[in-house]
Amino acid sequence: MAKVRPRVPMREQTPLTRIHNFQSVPYGYNEDEAVEEATRCIRCRKPSCEPACPVTISIKDMNILISQRKFKEAYLLVKEDNFFPACSGRVCPQERQCEGACILEKQGQPVSIGKLEAFIADWGRNHEVEVEQVKNENSDKKIAIVGSGPAGLACAAECRKFGYDVTVFETLHKAGGVLTYGIPEFRLPKDIVDDEIKKLVESGVKLELNHTVGQNITFEELKEKFDAIFLGVGAGAPRFMGIEGEKLDDVYSANEFLIRANLMKAYKFPEWDTPIDVGKKVAVIGAGNVAMDAARTALRLGAGEVNIIYRRTRKKAPARAEELKHALDEGIMFHELVNPVRFIGDDNGFVMAIELVRMELVAEGGEGRMVPKPIEGSNFIMQVDTVIEALGTVPNRLFLSRTPEIKTDDRGVIEIDENYMTNIEGVFAGGDASSGAATVIKALGEGKKAARSIFTYLNG
Secondary structure: OOOOOOOOOOOEOOHHHHOOOOOOOEOOOOHHHHHHHHOOOOOOOOOOOOOOOOOOOOHHHHHHHHHOOOHHHHHHHHHHHOOOHHHHHHHOOHHHOHHHHOHHHHHOOOOOHHHHHHHHHHHHHHOOOOOOOOOOOEEEEEEEEEOOOHHHHHHHHHHHHOOEEEEEEOOOOOOOOHHHHOOOOOOOOHHHHHHHHHHHHHOOOEEEOOOOEOOOEOHHHHHHHOOEEEEOOOOOEEOOOOOEOOOOEOEEEHHHHHHHHHOOOHHHOOOOOOOOOOOOEEEEEOOOHHHHHHHHHHHHOOOOEEEEEOOOOHHHOOOOHHHHHHHHHOOOEEEOOEEEEEEEEOOOOEEEEEEEEEEEEEEEOOOOEEEEEEOOOOOEEEEOOEEEEOOOEEOOHHHHOOOOOOOEOOOOOEOOOOOOEOOOOOEEEOOHHHHOOOOHHHHHHHHHHHHHHHHHHHOO
8 A cells, every 4th residue: 555644734732732722632733724624535345444333424525525624514514413523522432443445544544533523523513514404204193302412312313303393302401411511621612512402492492491201201202292202311320349438539530520511511610610620639530531531620620640540551451542642642650450448538538549440451251351350469558639530421310210111121221122212112222321331433323224214114
């Protein structure tokens, strides 16, 4: 293969500047940069990137249109497949999906598909490009969506494209789920989320905020009033380690910490009346994207030192490579092969230290899988005054505890068949609620596929 041009680099705030604000770290491509990057696409006859995209965007055609400066056409093309490209272009793990499947990946320089998707979404927004409104061809059929996270929003958008009368029920006072409360402003600006949801409402989707199914409206009422129901209730309950000291003050779950910072605007205190106590030395347990979000948020809220505590090696960290790099560039320290044993409190009940044990990776089982094991006698103390546990999430029982008729597995996730239908006819589910905590783009893809199953179900 002939040598290809390197990627067009993304301009971004310097680490020294961005740790003092919550503004977007990348500036985004301008038109000339986007055109230059799009021309790197070699236009494969059978693009391997497209099947690797959970929402099956027409990536090759998008690149061609951008390279020809047909930005409006590219925007409308992308919106046909994905109603939320500005969000997914910023937070999707492209390196493991479309970009990982790009043939240029063999040279380590795949096309920057995610950044081009974000560019074209921003271009359409900035130029106020109107998407053709959906006709109410199937408006006699009513669809209820429970939850306004990525899966619920994608299902609503797709059902609306089919012409259905769609209503989304959301417990919180703002729609968006993890897009709104979980991902920080510097990674996903909330005006972008709000704009894509606003366009969904303009397409005809009804949005009922502050509505808890099982409280404001019963599940039985939903089944009576709607022809099909989609459950996109997510997996918003945090996991905990179950060790001594977790109930000490200033020991947070990442969920609570990020909800207070993002949804409740703690970073704007006292302009917003939700303070959050961040000490001078913070420890974040875990090394996924949520851990990076929590660590980088703590730094911006005034922490003098932020430490990532991870029981495996940095190479095994599940966080996106870009997010991990951003965190390290900002001065966050990564401690690998260590694990908490207990949290130690002071006389007033506040956390003051963590007892850690060093770990080693040991081959276990016939497949030789490397698992972390504690090294006996290697315990040591790290002084901290804030701890954030970012250990993943499980389905929130707020909805499921009120609907015991919906079958769940031993992990608490909703059981579905190959068509995303639950054990109750006409009731579908997708996203984290049925697969466990995953990615935004996976949830978008499942919401979209579930909508197609709803269409098949309603049309025989």
